Structure formats: C-alpha cells, structure tokens
Amino acid sequence: MSSAELSKSYEPRLVEDVWYRAWLDRRYFHADVNATPVPFSIVIPPPNVTGSLHIGHALNSTLQDVLVRWMRMSGRNTLWVPGTDHAGIATQNVVERKLTKEHIDRHALGRERFVEKVWEWKRESGGRIIEQLKKLGASCDWDRERFTMDEGLSRAVREVFVRLYEEGLIYRGERLINWCPRCHTALSDIEVEHEEEKGKLYHISYPLSQDPKVRLTVATTRPETMLGDTAVAVHPLDPRYKDLIGKTVDLPLTNRKIPVVGDSILVDLEFGTGAVKVTPAHDFSDYEAGQRQSPELPRIKILNDRAEILSDIPDVRAGTIKLIAGKPVKKARGIVVELLQEQGYLIKTEDHGHSIGKCYRCKTVVEPYLSPQWFVKTAPLAEPAIKAVEDGSIRFIPKGWENTYFDWMRNIKDWCISRQIWWGHRIPAWYCDNCGHITVTRTDATVCGKCGSGNIRQETDVLDTWFSSALWPFSTLGWPDATKELAVYYPTSVLVTSFDIIFFWVARMIMMGLRFMQQIPFRDVYIHALVRDAEGQKMSKSKGNVIDPLEMTEQFGTDAFRFTLVAFAAQGRDIKMSAERIEGYRNFANKIWNASRFVLMNTDADFVPNNDIVVTESSLADRWIVSRLNTVTRDVQAALAEYRFNDAASALYQFIWHEYCDWYVELSKPALKDQDLAKRMCAQTTLVMTLERALRLLHPIMPFITEEIWQKLPKKVRGDGDSIMISSFPTSDSTYIDEAIEQSMRLPMDAILSIRNIRGEMNISPRERVRASIRAENKDILATLERTAGYVTSLAGLSHLAIALDVAKPEGSSTGTIRGAEIYVSSDQVVDKDAERDRLQKEIAKISRDIDIFSKKLANKNFVDKAPREVVEKDTAKLEGFKAKRDKLEQSLRILDA
C-alpha cells in the first residue's frame, strides 16, 4: 500500500554521503555566471590549510550554508566560494615540526627546498578541512575553490603590493616592531595577545653624575633593559625633579652617562617614583619618547633576534657582559638584579601585575625589536572604510560590533606586513647592490630599475598572511582581470564570521575592496558567536575540552548537529556546546522521520493531491494546520532575512513537533479512516502537502533528512523537481492565515487538554474510555464544539460526548473549565471524592489569583483612564470570564460535598 517503506528510525549514515554525492554529481552547487536571477554570493572565511575542522568552523559554515541553500531555493543566482588560506607562520611551524621529527633542520635544507616541502605537505594533507566541510553538507561551488597562494591569487597580491608601493602607501623603514623570537619574525600589533601576569616592579637608583649623592630612582618591570637606557625621563612640571632636567646620571653597570629629560607624555606624575628609564630600542613608549626628544635619543639594542643578550652592548662594563652575554632575557634579568643589589643600586622590589604580549601562533613572549620592515600606511585606506560603515553601506549584525570596528579603525596604526619566514608571498622588491635603489615590480626583476645593474637581490621577507586574505572577496573572483564573475558576484552579499577576526580580516577587506574595486566587498557582516564548552570555557586542545564536530555528526547525524548549531546561534551570546544538546535534536530528526513514516503509510506512491476537495471539504483541523504552516513560513522567512537563525530554528521545531506531530497528525487520524472518500482525500492531501512544505522550509538547516524523505513522497506531491535542494523555498500566503480558525481550534484543543488533565488527576488509565459532557456558554461556542466533537472524542479517549447549552453536571463527575465552556468527565470507576475536591480547590485558588490581579488593576482609576482602551476592555472581559468560571467551580464543589 504505502508508497515507500521507511525504516523504524532515521539512520543518517545511510543517507548523508549518498545525497551529498548526488548533489555534487548533478552540479547543484555550481553557480552559473550567465544565469539571470539576482545574484547572491558569499565568500567563505578561508580556513587555514593546516586546520582540521573545529566547532567554530562548523558553526560558521553551517550558517553560511543555511543562507546559501535558502537563497538558492528562493531563486537567486547563488554562489558560495570556498577555499583555504596558506596561513604563513602557522603552516611553516607545522612543517618545521614535522621536519624536526625527521631530524631535518630547515636552514640546512635551504629556502627553496623547504618551500617545496611545504607545498608537498599542502598537497598531501592540506585539503583535509575541505573534505570535512563536505561532511557537514556545505554546498560550496567546489569548482571555484581557491587557495591564497595559487597562481591567480598570487598575481592579485603582487598587483596590490606594487600599486600601493607606487602610490606611496607601502614603505620600508626601520621601526620598533613586535618580534617573536621563536617564530623568528615580525608580527603586526594585532598578532600579539596580551595576558595578565604577576611580575615584579624593581626600583633602581641612578646616581647623578654631577653629584653622586643625589640619586634618581626609577621603577621598572624589566631591569635588564637598563643596559640599553639612553635617558631618564621626568615630568617637566615635577617639582621634585624639574631642576635635574639637562643634567646627566651615571647608568649603573655601564660607563654610560645619560641625560635627564623632560617628557610630559611618557611620565605620569602619580605613578611609581615619577622618574622613568628610557630604552628606545626595546619599549614602544620609550621608542616614541626617544623620537620626541630633540635631538632624538640614541637607540641601543641589547638583544639579538632570539631574545638573547648581545655580547657587544656599547658602554657596558666587561665584567657585566661576561656574565650575561648570550643569556636569554629572563635569565639575564636575574643576573642584572643580583648585580644591582650587590652594588647597592637596587632600592626595593614589589609585586606588580602587568600584561605581557605573546605570539598568537606559539605563545612565546614577544619582544619589541628594532628592525627594518615593510609597512602599509593605513590612515588613507581607513578613512573611506570608516565612512562605508558610518553611512550604512556596510551593516554589522549585531550592530554593536560597529563600535569595535570604529574604535580600531579610528586609532589604526601602520600595518607591518613583512614576515621573516619562508612560506608565503615573497615581497616583490629587489635591492640594488650597486646604487641602493629598491625595484618593485609586477614581474620578477633581473636588473635594477634605476641604474640597470644586474647586481640585485630580492627581498627575503614574505607578506603577512592577512595581506592576501584582505583581497579574498575580489581575488577569488578573478581580479585583477575584469572577469564576468566580478561583475556579477561582487560585491558579495554577506560575510559570515566571528568577532575575533574583525581587525585581522574584516576591516582589511573593507579597506582593500574600496581601494581596488571602488566598491564595498560585502553589504552585511554577520558576526556569530564563539562556541564554548558546556562550562563556558574556550575550547582548546590543551584543556582537552574540544568537541570534535565530526564525532558529533558521526554520533547524532549531520542534520541534528547542524540544527543544534543553528538553534543556539542567538545573536550576541556565546554558544555553550555539549553532546547532550545535540542529542535532543537527534530526537527531533527521528520525530520528523516517524511522522513522515506515518504520512507515507497513508498515501500511495501514485497519490494525487486533490486541491479541489481541500477547498470544499477541508475540516477545521486542516484549515488550522494550513494557517499555522503559513504563519511559520512567514516567521522563518523573516527570521532568516534578519539573521535570527535561532528564531528560524525554534519556529520550525515548534511547528513540526508540537503542532504538526502532536496535534495535526492525531487530529487527522479519524478523517483518514472516514467512510467518506472526500474526507479521506482531504486529510491525506493536507497531511502530505503540509509535510512537503515543512520539509522545504527545513531543508536549509537539515539538508540530508529532508532530501531523503522528500524523495520518498508521492511524485505528484513533489511536483516536477528532482531534488528538494533545487525546489522552491515556500512563501507565505497570508490569505491562508486565519486568526478565527486558530481561535476556533483552541476550543477543542483546550477541551482535550482539560479532559486529559482530569484523567491524569483522577488516575484514570489511558486505555479506559470515559464519558464527557460539555456545557457551552453560548451558541457560537456550542456550534464550534459540535463541529469539532470528533477531535475531542478521539484525542481525549471518550466513549461518549454530549454538548449542549444546558447540560446538568452528571452525578459523580469531575469538572474542568475552559474558556467558554465547562466540562464534566465521568468514568465507570468510582470517583475519588477527595482527589476531585483537591483538584477543584486547586483550580479555584489559581483562578482567584487571576481575579485578584485583574480586580486590582481595574480598580485603579489611573489605569482605566490612561491605559489604551483595548487593553482595558480586554482585561475587563478577562476578569468577567474568570469570575464566571470561579462561580461554576464553586458550585461544583458544593455539589460534590452535598
């Protein structure tokens, strides 16, 4: 009979791979650049090639997939560009570690061979994350997969670099930058993570050269850097010290005399001793103070690029050097402190908490380090990027993130883009050994652009990984060529990402997009939450609290996992994830499966939905579920349009489980067995058509199960489509949304709930039929109840139901009240009078509370005068209803006791 046999429970592993392959084979993910509909495009935030899929990626790509599938079903020319990032430092570290295990040193290997090894590694294991995205059902256009170091993108990088250089927006210079001594490279400001640590504040006294008895005490957390001091700064208005400005002090442990200078910016009168040692080569604020002084203070380096003490620091006494040369910073600190103490310069040591910068890739303590680097002058780029958000061309969702963006952009510093590593886009600059000119070109230079000498060397540095990602929205579409893809899909529609890369990536894409495309790169920026563990801790390998997304899909099915992510993706709040939470949605998937099983048991494969019959014959329940379906369709559309993913998910959950399954399927059962063919047809049609529409609504979130079931639906129900993926997303028809119908359905539903409640309270077995009488308050209610008597009989398990305007309460029956009617339930069992009394009293107490609240409210003259009239009228009606109910209940109680 049935059109398709479904197994008793949903088994994801049997369907997921099959459908994903089918979608791929049929090229549903592929976007046709020549298609005419309005485009909708997204570029994926490219995961690192080194990465394996973590839960953050899972959330990120699921949300994008929901949008993309939704838009594709809505008829848009939809493109989702996938790809990966070469992740300079991270990848180099991975391959270096691998080589170390094989006892190979990268320096011994040499640059070229090392880079070749990285490519090898990339080919072998770099694509893993892409395969994992496919497991999640991501409907990316894999034909357009890009890599930040593939040929086209490298060309874009070079073009941008050369143009910015020619426009004077890229420059090279020796500056103090953040240096990771382990990765052995410069880092940009935002690649440094700050952590609060307990340290010590050392007070050191510097004797005045002119009068050694006078001592200037400075406070520092890094005493070892004193070897590089080139001044002591005091506040020019400080009465304690201002007379000392212009004099010199003898720097302990050295033969250096350094000036006392006045600097109102560096020195805070309130803090410490009021005197600050100045080490321009090893501290950012000192560096700036050094530049402020006139003449500029000398910079004395004391560390090498591995953060070890140099052996040739100027002026330092030989004995001191001997003790500390080559020692790492921390060790040197101890030695310096000891020396200072021995020689009587250390005044005191106190505990002090301060924040310390660490490399975002390897957590090594970062050193401010003086070295020649390449920079992007950001101010001119930032200005239009700020404007684009200010004037609403680009929207952040939630809006609060705009402040974060503005904050950073308005105080933006020049971006250090050179990295002293091997893996990445090598900077296209050649230094001439003959004339010193720097040649920057699109094609590799062989001779100096100025003097023509062939004696040139290419810059060894590579570009910051984020330099290439900044171009992603247009480089992936073929820029710098004027491709059709760019014309059609740029600007992209929305960027979905997490807040931690607003600076790294989002801001820079906006700057670069505006500069090189003269257009914003995306209209909306949707910032989603961070996924944490069940305790709210950030997931990390070291904590061992990582939830592996693939394990979750394995265990509960991809759809359940996706639904969980979407359901928890409320704006502005982090997601706490745990297996139990996914389990609930696995059950949801199974619920859908079983409801579908029921539907399929009741419709043949050649079933033809009969809409004419539905028009004439549809029952109240049919019209009710259709009304609800159209409401939920409207709500889901609205929620998705505003990126309220969780609202879309819960609307669907609520509708499918608690309205369609719990009510409609049950309500339809009598009609499905009705003698009358028309009635049967009508129920069947409504049942299956509602399911079909619900599946389409759900498909963007749960692609696999919806496709699997949809394919088993009768052909005529599916229409002409070959796949739910390319069927149309339902739209809401407001003519089917009928408030009156939904109100009318409340009556039998309330009656059913009330009778079930009584059964429960009276401890009547579910199997036992009971008799019920309902007294309707008026004719309208009577009519509705009569019309829906079948529902009540069926769902409340009645053997007999009487409805009238003047039913007398049967002897020994229990009473329930609903809005507009009173219900008496009798069972063949002897009624337990005590239980019945309890129940009635409880109901009376409850309703009395309501009466209390509303009486008070309506007795308040101010309320009656000032509140809107509808509110007052509504409340008055409610109060009267409550009072009438209470009277009836009290009457029942008297009868019971009589």
Next chain:
RNA sequence: GGGCGGAUAGCUCAGCUGGGAGAGCACAGCCCUUACAAGGCUGGGGUCACAGGUUCGAUCCCUGUUCCGCCUACCA
C-alpha cells in the same frame, strides 16, 4: 585605565517597540494507544541579581551597586 555583553525554572537559554513569566533538557506520575519508548500524556518548579527612579503599570526604559565573561590600552 577605557569599552562591550551577561545576570530570568535545578541546567542551557528565548522573551520584538513596557500590559496576566516561556522553551528545551533535567525531575515526578501514568502509559510499549496500530508514525515514533530517541516516544506519548500529565504535573511540580521562578520576589526575572540588588537598590532607587520614570510610569496608571517595569523582566523590559533610566541611574547606581554587586558578581561573571570578553575586547582594548605603552602606567614604567
């Protein structure tokens, strides 16, 4: 030091522009009722962090306080 967000049922969280507090999970009771025990039905459980203010009326708006997150910053 600045900024942002959070505080609602035992847990995780919804609550749109102020009008009788919601869901899921967990818990208790009854049910293997012919789609589903990964299920059904019923039920218990909340001075909406604290103190003020605005209002006829505040979980919602304003101010302050406390406690938790997070971002940001060169207090040596």
